[in-house]
Amino acid sequence: MSVRLTTGPFEPGADLTRFCAGRTESGAVASFVGLARAEAGAATALELEAYPGFTEVEIGRMVARATERFGLHDALVIHRHGAIAPGEPIVMVATAAAHRREAFEACDYLMDYLKSRAPFWKKEHGPAGARWIEPTARDLDDVARWDGGSGP
Numbered sequence: 001m002s003v004r005l006t007t008g009p010f011e012p013g014a015d016l017t018r019f020c021a022g023r024t025e026s027g028a029v030a031s032f033v034g035l036a037r038a039e040a041g042a043a044t045a046l047e048l049e050a051y052p053g054f055t056e057v058e059i060g061r062m063v064a065r066a067t068e069r070f071g072l073h074d075a076l077v078i079h080r081h082g083a084i085a086p087g088e089p090i091v092m093v094a095t096a097a098a099h100r101r102e103a104f105e106a107c108d109y110l111m112d113y114l115k116s117r118a119p120f121w122k123k124e125h126g127p128a129g130a131r132w133i134e135p136t137a138r139d140l141d142d143v144a145r146w147d148g149g150s151g152p
Contacts, residue, residue: 001067001075003059005052007082012092019076019094026073026096030103032111038086042126046090049121050081062113070106072097077110081120112143 004010012033020029036046063075074096084090093110097103115135122133135143 001060001063002077003056003063004076004078005050005056006078006080008080009088010078010080010092012078012089015076015078015092016094019074019096023073023096025098026103027098028100028103029094029096030100030107031092031094032107033089034091034111036084036086036088036090039124039126042128043086043124044127045086045125046084047123047125047130048079048081048084048090049123050079051119052081055079055081055119058119059114062110062118066095066106066110070095070097070102070109072102072106075106075110077114079114079118079120109146112139112146115139116143 016031023029037043059077059079063077066072067075072095076092076094078092080088080090091111091114093107093114095103095106095110097106116139123130124133
């Protein structure tokens with residue numbers, strides 16, 4: 001299991017290739033890459049604040065829960081913080097399991113957590129100024145579905 005925070009860009013394709021290498025017992029790898037949106041010109045940058053050390057530990061706890069819950073062979077979370085330009089990757093999650101359903105569900109579970117509960121503070125910058133971003137009602141519904149309302 002690996003959690004990596006970075007302030008610089010990363011290469012999802014290369015990271016996924018490394019993650020898949022040598023997997024002779026995993027029958028499935030699922031992955032997700034989230035990109036910063038321009039919001040039709042309203043966003044010129046996304047800024048994520050994190051507390052390195054604390055943030056990795058908290059995400060690592062969620063990866064451990066996902067590993068146990070879905071019987072994962074392995075998981076990878078890469079998450080940017082700092083300034084991110086539209087079109088750049090923000091996050092990548094990859095999960096390896098014996099079967100596809102577990103890999104897909106674990107990837108979805110981890111993304112719901114990262115979107116709504118992970119210790120990041122998000123600010124969008126644009127021509128109209130900066131504004132803090134909070135999880136939407138949909139984000140909260142997505143995370144709540146995993147445990148009957150209590151989320152991951």
